[in-house]
Amino acid sequence: MRQFPVEDLIEPIKRMCIQAAKVLPCDVRAKLEEARANEDALASAAALDDIITNYKLAEESQMPMCQDTGMTLVFIEQGEEVCLAGNLEEAVNEGVRQGYIEGYLRKSIVEDPIRRVNTGDNTPAMVYLERVPGDKVTVTIAPKGFGSENMSRLKMLKPADGLEGVKNFILETVRLAGPNPCPPIIVGVGIGGNFDKCALAAKKSLLRSTGEHNPDPFYADLEKEMLVRINETGIGAQGYGGRSTALACHINALPTHIAGLPVAVNIQCHAARHVTEVL
Numbered sequence: 001m002r003q004f005p006v007e008d009l010i011e012p013i014k015r016m017c018i019q020a021a022k023v024l025p026c027d028v029r030a031k032l033e034e035a036r037a038n039e040d041a042l043a044s045a046a047a048l049d050d051i052i053t054n055y056k057l058a059e060e061s062q063m064p065m066c067q068d069t070g071m072t073l074v075f076i077e078q079g080e081e082v083c084l085a086g087n088l089e090e091a092v093n094e095g096v097r098q099g100y101i102e103g104y105l106r107k108s109i110v111e112d113p114i115r116r117v118n119t120g121d122n123t124p125a126m127v128y129l130e131r132v133p134g135d136k137v138t139v140t141i142a143p144k145g146f147g148s149e150n151m152s153r154l155k156m157l158k159p160a161d162g163l164e165g166v167k168n169f170i171l172e173t174v175r176l177a178g179p180n181p182c183p184p185i186i187v188g189v190g191i192g193g194n195f196d197k198c199a200l201a202a203k204k205s206l207l208r209s210t211g212e213h214n215p216d217p218f219y220a221d222l223e224k225e226m227l228v229r230i231n232e233t234g235i236g237a238q239g240y241g242g243r244s245t246a247l248a249c250h251i252n253a254l255p256t257h258i259a260g261l262p263v264a265v266n267i268q269c270h271a272a273r274h275v276t277e278v279l
Contacts, residue, residue: 006086013095016141016275018103021064024055027209028272031247041242066271069105070143072125079134097121142274148267151177157261173265179239181267188266193254198262205250206268
């Protein structure tokens with residue numbers, strides 16, 4: 001059994017928080033460039049030019065690509081042959097605290113949703129721990145801005161609503177969101193499970209590389225169909241119209257109860273920030 005002191009997470013998490021805020025992943029860059037090449041609506045094309053210029057300047061100047069540096073989501077995959085020794089959440093939050101202070105990133109977290117006093121260091125992070133085979137610890141940092149998070153929805157459909165009900169809910173959510181989540185967006189969808197697992201499945205789908213399809217051909221085809229239909233809404237980059245409403249649609253499906261058909265849509269803006277390290 002490998003012993004892994006949780007204090008060894010602090011430095012990598014600090015580093016990843018800073019990197020995620022300032023360097024857009026290559027897969028997202030490629031999709032933005034592809035969207036620009038295919039966009040013929042002048043205002044939307046100009047918006048995409050600005051977005052592409054912004055992410056390049058962010059990396060060159062080591063400045064955040066967006067003023068909303070997000071709520072910090074920390075996904076940890078703990079190998080079954082690893083013992084995490086110590087208080088995991090304390091170590092994670094110390095890494096986040098150091099990253100947001102040393103990286104001069106905006107601190108956006110309030111300690112209570114009603115009384116709304118800022119914690120001053122962007123903690124606590126949202127921590128998701130999963131046991132997996134192996135002797136490694138894999139950490140993914142994914143800052144999530146709330147311009148897009150606020151546009152996300154979950155609905156407990158009836159089984160009789162079927163596939164068409166799922167499709168309609170996805171499209172309805174995108175249309176209601178309109179320009180608010182700073183399109184072009186990535187649309188994460190969870191289908192099945194229960195109320196909470198459905199939402200988590202949608203969120204975890206956003207960690208996939210853009211355009212990396214579900215391994216099940218049925219859901220891969222559904223992802224492709226929904227991406228076409230989402231882009232046919234004509235919302236366009238930053239809401240200016242055109243072809244570039246979404247860069248990708250990712251769907252995760254889970255087993256569910258015979259009486260249920262939960263569907264969650266978690267929308268991600270074009271600043272789809274995530275960094276992964278294996279420790």
